[in-house]
Amino acid sequence: MKDMIEGYITADGRQIGGVLMELKNITLRFGGVVAIKDISFDIREGEIRAIIGPNGAGKSSMLNVISGFYVPTEGEVWFRGERRPAMRPYQVARLGIARTFQNIALFDGMSVLDNIMTGRLTLMKSGLLSQALWMGKAAEEEDAHREKVEKIIDFLEIQNIRKTPVGRLPYGLKKRVELARALAAEPKILLLDEPMAGMNVEEKEDMCRFILDVNDEFGTTTVLIEHDMGVVMDLSDRVVVMDYGRKIGDGPPDEVRNNQDVIDAYLGVAHD
Numbered sequence: 001m002k003d004m005i006e007g008y009i010t011a012d013g014r015q016i017g018g019v020l021m022e023l024k025n026i027t028l029r030f031g032g033v034v035a036i037k038d039i040s041f042d043i044r045e046g047e048i049r050a051i052i053g054p055n056g057a058g059k060s061s062m063l064n065v066i067s068g069f070y071v072p073t074e075g076e077v078w079f080r081g082e083r084r085p086a087m088r089p090y091q092v093a094r095l096g097i098a099r100t101f102q103n104i105a106l107f108d109g110m111s112v113l114d115n116i117m118t119g120r121l122t123l124m125k126s127g128l129l130s131q132a133l134w135m136g137k138a139a140e141e142e143d144a145h146r147e148k149v150e151k152i153i154d155f156l157e158i159q160n161i162r163k164t165p166v167g168r169l170p171y172g173l174k175k176r177v178e179l180a181r182a183l184a185a186e187p188k189i190l191l192l193d194e195p196m197a198g199m200n201v202e203e204k205e206d207m208c209r210f211i212l213d214v215n216d217e218f219g220t221t222t223v224l225i226e227h228d229m230g231v232v233m234d235l236s237d238r239v240v241v242m243d244y245g246r247k248i249g250d251g252p253p254d255e256v257r258n259n260q261d262v263i264d265a266y267l268g269v270a271h272d
């Protein structure tokens, strides 16, 4: 039963909370190209929210608006009850929004552990200078960060590769390390840009399980773009459907699946 203020209980019995982020009448233009046209929707605490649509529909642009990387040409982004001003990416990271990318963005020469540690940089209080002047405190802080990171490593079952340079890992594991790094930032909202792209069936199953487990264990609000409809239908609580920059559907997977506009625009179209 849905309640606009308090949230709702999902079919599988999870409690979804109140509105965490609200996108209000978002329009985004790149010169003459209108990537997003007057779209509004919200993201609730604890929810897995998918954004789907054909190629060029505006999904990545929308993810970049949510992350704060793009400032919308028109419209407002509200986060935790306040209008979010234009911000620099590091300021957004401090607000608690972490993401993974369509193309993996990890440091190939660094170990899995060190890559994941970089996810905690925005949470670290002691910089280089304080480390030099006040070693004890900085070391203590680093221990605490390592402990958090080790927990995530255990949770995502990557203990056996923690010292391996990321460049040597197969694709599916790299994606899992990326997820681990995003989680290391303890995000309020986790943004996943095509987390299953390029994966085989087994890797997809693993990734699905981890996304659900993360949501279950940490209550992480998750927004994901995904092309694999099976994955979207299995994973998400609510789905926004975009086509040519417009929103043509918004609701639980079953509702969206039966929406004729969506069938015409997306489900009926062959996709890679």
Ligand SMILES: Nc1ncnc2c1ncn2[C@@H]1O[C@H](COP(=O)(O)OP(=O)(O)OP(=O)(O)O)[C@@H](O)[C@H]1O
Binding pocket: 030, 033, 034, 035, 053, 054, 055, 056, 057, 058, 059, 060, 061, 062
């Ligand atoms: N930086 C940019 N400069 C100019 N046009 C852009 C830019 N980014 C996106 N666009 C245009 O905006 C529209 C939406 O693109 P976007 O990448 O958001 O779609 P998408 O749904 O994520 O596509 P895909 O599924 O192929 O990744 C497209 O017409 C694209 O060419």
